[in-house]
Amino acid sequence: MSETDRVHDIVVWGATGVAGRLVTEFLTEQYTPEDLALAIGGRNQAKLDGVAADLTADSDEWDDLPIVLGDATDPESLRDLAANTEVVCTTVGPYTKYGTPLVDACVEHGTDYCDLTGEVNWAREIVDEYHDAAVDAEARIVHSCGYDSVPADLGTLLAQTFAIEEFGGPCHEARIYVERASGGVSGGTLASAAELFAAASEDPEVRKVLGNPYSLAPPGEREGVDPGEQRLPRKDPLRSSWTAPSPMAAINERVVRRSNALLDYPWGREFRCSEVTVTGDGLGGAATAGLVAGGLGLFTLGMSLEPTRNLLRKYVFPDPGEGPSEEQMETGHFRIRTRGRGVNEDGPFTVDAVVGADYDPGYTGTARMLGESAMALLEDDTDSPFDGGVLTPASAIGTPLADRLEAVGFTASASVAED
Numbered sequence: 045m046s047e048t049d050r051v052h053d054i055v056v057w058g059a060t061g062v063a064g065r066l067v068t069e070f071l072t073e074q075y076t077p078e079d080l081a082l083a084i085g086g087r088n089q090a091k092l093d094g095v096a097a098d099l100t101a102d103s104d105e106w107d108d109l110p111i112v113l114g115d116a117t118d119p120e121s122l123r124d125l126a127a128n129t130e131v132v133c134t135t136v137g138p139y140t141k142y143g144t145p146l147v148d149a150c151v152e153h154g155t156d157y158c159d160l161t162g163e164v165n166w167a168r169e170i171v172d173e174y175h176d177a178a179v180d181a182e183a184r185i186v187h188s189c190g191y192d193s194v195p196a197d198l199g200t201l202l203a204q205t206f207a208i209e210e211f212g213g214p215c216h217e218a219r220i221y222v223e224r225a226s227g228g229v230s231g232g233t234l235a236s237a238a239e240l241f242a243a244a245s246e247d248p249e250v251r252k253v254l255g256n257p258y259s260l261a262p263p264g265e266r267e268g269v270d271p272g273e274q275r276l277p278r279k280d281p282l283r284s285s286w287t288a289p290s291p292m293a294a295i296n297e298r299v300v301r302r303s304n305a306l307l308d309y310p311w312g313r314e315f316r317c318s319e320v321t322v323t324g325d326g327l328g329g330a331a332t333a334g335l336v337a338g339g340l341g342l343f344t345l346g347m348s349l350e351p352t353r354n355l356l357r358k359y360v361f362p363d364p365g366e367g368p369s370e371e372q373m374e375t376g377h378f379r380i381r382t383r384g385r386g387v388n389e390d391g392p393f394t395v396d397a398v399v400g401a402d403y404d405p406g407y408t409g410t411a412r413m414l415g416e417s418a419m420a421l422l423e424d425d426t427d428s429p430f431d432g433g434v435l436t437p438a439s440a441i442g443t444p445l446a447d448r449l450e451a452v453g454f455t456a457s458a459s460v461a462e463d
């Protein structure tokens with residue numbers, strides 16, 4: 045438990061939703077009331093009572109979970125939440141719709157904050173409006189602490205830290221490979237994706253943000269050598285495999301570039317990064333890459349046009365609040381390999397960092413990534429130079445997050461590349 049006068053160490057805000065409930069479940073399984081003054085928050089007392097009753101009934105340790113009632117549309121309730129809490133851990137999304145007043149309250153009260161956003165347009169809004177104030181207030185506002193973007197951001201940090209230690213300098217390029225990923229998708233995630241596409245189709249400024257690979261970098265530093273996400277099948281330049289676009293590249297690559305910029309370019313200003321899906325060798329790999337690229341292109345087109353977006357929401361997507369099946373979550377797994385390539389006086393070198401686990405990446409895996417991010421902020425278990433600001437997982441927490449994730453069943457480590 046922390047030793048300040050705030051009532052709650054961590055509040056899981058949105059605990060009645062799919063991700064929020066899983067984060068709460070994870071924290072109550074992993075920690076005890078002696079370690080952690082945990083509370084759950086949301087807008088619906090009866091649902092919150094139900095979550096608290098289920099979790100305390102299943103637990104030997106937790107016989108009480110305090111409830112914080114509020115509403116994302118009621119700034120006063122968010123100010124109370126922020127004033128009484130060390131770390132707000134929020135899964136109330138779409139963040140474009142609900143997120144800003146909570147960030148505002150956390151910055152006002154110098155409260156640490158972590159979320160699961162993959163909404164680039166909203167993250168950029170928060171960078172522009174709150175970074176300086178969050179630095180002044182010593183509030184760490186840490187976006188994208190789930191499957192977007194911990195494996196990519198932490199993986200790149202691990203690869204670069206290893207390269208600097210072993211080879212005396214950083215890699216000039218990192219390819220982030222989605223090698224394995226199996227899991228479900230919730231209504232809340234699809235609603236957030238729809239919100240992003242709707243904003244992009246209505247607002248040319250949002251399209252500009254989504255079109256700039258450096259849009260999450262600090263103002264004045266929003267250009268560089270990277271051309272943007274891979275959109276077509278491609279024979280990979282660093283391994284004998286075909287690759288296809290990755291649906292998470294748009295957020296993950298920008299988060300990695302923001303980490304490099306915030307940390308003052310330890311990987312160089314010419315550092316390039318790209319995230320792709322690995323589809324295998326030979327003709328089979330090429331064909332799968334074509335199918336993945338085509339499927340993603342069709343999905344993007346369908347989501348970009350209002351009539352098809354509305355049809356998808358009405359007839360295809362699960363509703364917000366609906367999550368993946370138990371079976372999907374139980375059999376879920378993922379492995380993200382960040383391969384870095386550098387050159388030193390002895391010639392070229394290649395390093396690999398792997399972040400993965402036998403958990404559903406977006407749900408049981410994300411619950412652990414977000415829960416451990418919140419705990420790292422609470423315990424100040426970081427190697428970060430920052431006390432405040434709008435930060436990324438790598439820049440706010442850094443390598444201690446890898447140790448924390450390994451302690452809860454993940455692989456999160458780097459080595460010399462073997463092939």
Ligand SMILES: NC(=O)c1ccc[n+]([C@@H]2O[C@H](COP(=O)([O-])OP(=O)(O)OC[C@H]3O[C@@H](n4cnc5c(N)ncnc54)[C@H](OP(=O)(O)O)[C@@H]3O)[C@@H](O)[C@H]2O)c1
Pocket residue numbers: 057058059060061062063064086087088091114115116117135136137138139142160161162188189190191192193230231232233234236237363364365366405406407410
């Ligand atoms: N990065 C990742 O890997 C990752 C993974 C999973 C989810 N996500 C993101 O996390 C977010 C949540 O996803 P989810 O599947 O958990 O969604 P969800 O099941 O729809 O949950 C949303 C939560 O927000 C609450 N909420 C909605 N409006 C509110 C308001 N006005 N005031 C207070 N609370 C409100 C809901 O409360 P009620 O129960 O009362 O409706 C619920 O607790 C989404 O943005 C999704 O994209 C990201």
